[in-house]
Amino acid sequence: MSIAGILRRWVLVSAVTGVLALLMVPHVRAQAVSPSPAVSPAAVGSSQPVQMPPNPNPNQPVPTAPSPGPLNSPANGDPGASGMAPGTPPQVPLQSPTGLPPLEVIWRSLTDSIYEPADQARWSPLPLATFFTEGWDQPFVLPTTGGGGLKGSGGSPRFGWINDFGGVQYRAWFFELFYANSVLGSHYRPNGNQYILDYTIFVPFNRRFEIELDWTTIISNKGGANNTYHGNIGDLTVSPRFQLSETKNLGTMFQTHFRIPTGAHDNGNGVASVAPEYSFWWNAWGNWVLRGSTGVSVPTNHAKTSGYTDYYNRLGVGYYLKGRDDAWLHNAQVYLLAEDDATIAGPRPRENFFSLLPGFLTQVGPKLWFAYGGIEVPMVGPKAYTYQAIFALVHAY
Secondary structure, eight states: OOOOHHHHHHHHHHHHHHHHHHHHHHGGGGGOOOSSSSOOOOOOOOOOOOOOOSSSSSSSSSOOOOOSSBBBOOOOOOTTOOOTTTTTTOOOOOSSSOOOOHHHHHHHHHHSOSOOOOOOOTTOOGGGTTTTSSSTSSSOOOOOOOOOOOOOOOOOOOOOBBTBOOTTTOEEEEEEEEESSOOOGGGGOOOOEEEEEEEEEEEESSSEEEEEEEEEEEEEEEEETTEEEEEEEEOOOEEEEEEEEEOOOOEEEEEEEEEESSSOOGOOOOOOEEEEEEEEEEEETEEEEEEEEEEEEEETTTHHHOOOOOEEEEEEEEEOOOOOTSSSSEEEEEEEEEEEEEEESSSSSSSSSEEEEEEEEEEEESSEEEEEEEEEEOOSSSSSSEEEEEEEEEEOO
């Protein structure tokens, strides 16, 4: 693709993201807490790095987009369940200043019950205008289900998606399995398959701040001097996440992914990078949800001379399917996510990666377990792989 073509795609995707952000600005105001039943969000949003673009030298690591774990934590219970049990004292949101010491706020964020309808009565909106003064001394509480957006009825829990869990805080962990078919090697020739097992956990400290830890526990693909399969641990990514605002229908977030070179060069790892990112989740209309993110990934170690700086955008739409509460599979969502990842600095040729990822998620049984699945398909070439199958098992704690 020509440089002009790449620039046009950047401008188009950035413009769409910007327009959506402007549309959402009026919603970043405090809203009264709805007396309707509490919601249980199940979430997943992490997908393993996509190798981009192909590296002509298999011994050199290929920087990848930050791994957004498949997790946006799932919640238990029925989003349409009735309210508190008879005799249960009503709970009210804690307003800043709460007077709670920081260690107690952290402890309660990690251990308090947050998935029952009564627990979610503690939720209240967090305006952007009070970012520096509100929420830092409040224990994490699970956000309620969306209110149906512009339609004003229906709504969706704040699930996370494979490859995109932005806009919302979670308290959950998950394992994610990736299988990339026919990975592109040096000289733009297929070079076997790639297998990745990834572990991600979200650790909330309060309502404004949490840390995501994303570790590639094992990666296997061809590389090294002999271009044979190597199985090694991969890089660790540490992501501080700041909740900018949170209302009934909208969540906005700023996060920075710090990639730590704990992996082996033979597998395209051993890369240090910094990737600041803005993301949003929006219950736009009824059961329909829009979410997206935009950011830049900059290598900071030896990859500065052999790697690539990438500008990436994601934009997706999903639909919530509640199902029967007593069914084995319920609280489901189907979605389609588009990702554009363009190389803006580094060795030539500088390629552009664009993919579509249809996916689904569903709660399994009555507890806090969720199953995710998706197929990522590159749409423009040279393609990093023919397709990538992704599966995740998510548990909210």
